[in-house]
Amino acid sequence: NWTEKKIEKELDRLVEEGLESTAVRPSYLDGPSGTRDFYPPEMRVQNWLFDNFRETAKSFGFQEYDAPVLENVELYKRKAGEEIVDQMYAFTDKEGYHVTLRPEMTPTLARLVLGKTNLQTGEVRLTLPLKWFSIPQCWRFETTQRGRKREHYQWNMDIVGVDHVHAEVELLAAACFFFQRIGIGPDVVGIKVNSRAVLEAVLAKHGIEKGKKDADGGDIFEQVCVIIDKLDKIGGPAVTELLGEIGVGSDSAAEILKALEAPSVEELANQVGTNSEAVNQVKRLFELAEQYGFGDYLIFDASVVRGLAYYTGVVWEAFDRRGELRAIMGGGRYDRLLEKYGGEKCQIPCVGFGFGDCVIMELLKECGKIPDFASSGPDYVVCAFSPDLYGTAANISWKLRQTGATVDLMPTPKKKVAASFKHADQTGARRMVFVAPDEIEKGVVRIKDLRTKDKNGESIQVDCPLDALD
Numbered sequence: 001n002w003t004e005k006k007i008e009k010e011l012d013r014l015v016e017e018g019l020e021s022t023a024v025r026p027s028y029l030d031g032p033s034g035t036r037d038f039y040p041p042e043m044r045v046q047n048w049l050f051d052n053f054r055e056t057a058k059s060f061g062f063q064e065y066d067a068p069v070l071e072n073v074e075l076y077k078r079k080a081g082e083e084i085v086d087q088m089y090a091f092t093d094k095e096g097y098h099v100t101l102r103p104e105m106t107p108t109l110a111r112l113v114l115g116k117t118n119l120q121t122g123e124v125r126l127t128l129p130l131k132w133f134s135i136p137q138c139w140r141f142e143t144t145q146r147g148r149k150r151e152h153y154q155w156n157m158d159i160v161g162v163d164h165v166h167a168e169v170e171l172l173a174a175a176c177f178f179f180q181r182i183g184i185g186p187d188v189v190g191i192k193v194n195s196r197a198v199l200e201a202v203l204a205k206h207g208i209e210k211g212k213k214d215a216d217g218g219d220i221f222e223q224v225c226v227i228i229d230k231l232d233k234i235g236g237p238a239v240t241e242l243l244g245e246i247g248v249g250s251d252s253a254a255e256i257l258k259a260l261e262a263p264s265v266e267e268l269a270n271q272v273g274t275n276s277e278a279v280n281q282v283k284r285l286f287e288l289a290e291q292y293g294f295g296d297y298l299i300f301d302a303s304v305v306r307g308l309a310y311y312t313g314v315v316w317e318a319f320d321r322r323g324e325l326r327a328i329m330g331g332g333r334y335d336r337l338l339e340k341y342g343g344e345k346c347q348i349p350c351v352g353f354g355f356g357d358c359v360i361m362e363l364l365k366e367c368g369k370i371p372d373f374a375s376s377g378p379d380y381v382v383c384a385f386s387p388d389l390y391g392t393a394a395n396i397s398w399k400l401r402q403t404g405a406t407v408d409l410m411p412t413p414k415k416k417v418a419a420s421f422k423h424a425d426q427t428g429a430r431r432m433v434f435v436a437p438d439e440i441e442k443g444v445v446r447i448k449d450l451r452t453k454d455k456n457g458e459s460i461q462v463d464c465p466l467d468a469l470d
């Protein structure tokens with residue numbers, strides 16, 4: 001009863017492990033479908049990526065926060081037809097609570113801010129503006145067996161409490177700073193920037209004004225954005241069809257699709273005679289990005305709306321200019337989310353982005369920019385020559401560690417010295433400490449350099465007095 005995918009996976013494993021016969025393995029030895037294991041080599045790359053996320057966040061004065069992967073399903077109740085909501089990894093726990101593995105982090109950020117807010121007065125007990133970041137693992141339960149991943153880590157950066165475009169600019173600057181740090185220039189990636197506020201003006205012209213709800217309380221504008229976000233994937237006719245289903249006439253749909261093709265924000269403004277405030281914000285954003293120094297990464301694109309219901313203003317997404325990959329990162333302004341959760345006193349402006357760990361790795365692989373992290377290995381491998389010297393070897397290791405040295409204490413004395421050498425070489429150690437009876441008698445240990453030889457190509461070793469170790 002093996003599925004094609006399982007057979008494929010088993011064959012890949014056999015090839016990788018060079019096993020001839022197909023040993024039958026209990027299925028639980030494979031992690032749950034759509035999840036990844038990070039063995040040390042992959043973990044070194046993941047840590048490199050996250051270190052760059054953290055260094056960038058620090059450079060921009062952001063502070064790290066975290067929260068449980070488990071959240072109440074209620075936190076994500078949005079009636080806009082979003083895939084991310086449809087595919088929640090939700091379940092009922094043993095006390096009957098409807099919980100879910102978080103599909104995204106922004107609602108949790110909102111929950112944390114409101115946890116420090118007086119909902120009656122809207123007074124936030126935190127010092128605004130907040131610049132917070134986190135690198136949470138987020139989950140989805142794919143409805144179709146598209147074999148896609150069910151988890152990813154997503155670097156989240158958010159600014160809470162700034163209602164003007166400086167917040168968007170700061171976040172875009174941080175994203176571009178990160179790209180630069182890992183060697184991805186504006187020739188390789190771009191960030192398409194748009195404003196939903198301008199699109200809102202288009203819809204208002206067609207009777208879909210801000211905040212208009214459908215029969216079961218869903219916000220029409222949000223639903224339109226979720227549909228338009230699918231344009232690249234499903235094409236104009238299908239979008240027109242979906243818009244029709246939520247009550248947007250085909251002539252309005254045609255106008256909307258036309259607005260998405262506007263080549264510049266001015267053009268878009270002319271086409272819709274929109275309120276200049278939204279347009280001016282976008283213009284200001286591009287001006288500031290130039291002055292800031294990362295303008296080359298940005299491009300205006302009227303078709304970008306992003307697929308999350310709660311965005312209200314400027315939105316953006318990073319893409320690879322060769323156009324082979326899915327969006328690398330996405331973000332935008334979401335000024336109404338805290339009010340949605342906390343009530344009308346909590347009109348706190350927010351902007352943020354999410355940056356997944358998968359697409360960026362595909363891009364880095366393609367560009368050959370993933371550093372090679374062969375294990376650097378410990379400073380010392382300490383080896384006891386006989387079982388009764390293991391305690392002495394352990395104490396020597398302890399002393400060496402006091403000096404800040406990294407020490408791999410061999411678990412059991414190997415039968416032959418040669419085997420110990422092999423182990424030491426495999427660990428990539430710099431030096432080897434032999435704890436042997438004769439030397440210990442003389443109160444010394446023999447330390448051998450495993451990396452350099454003397455002028456005759458001989459190994460270099462010294463007998464070090466035990467009391468000179470720490």
Ligand SMILES: CC(=O)Nc1cnc2ccccc2c1
Nearest residue numbers: 138139140149150151152358
């Ligand atoms: C490219 C990719 O793996 N995307 C991905 C993977 N897992 C997710 C899990 C939750 C939400 C979004 C997710 C998105």
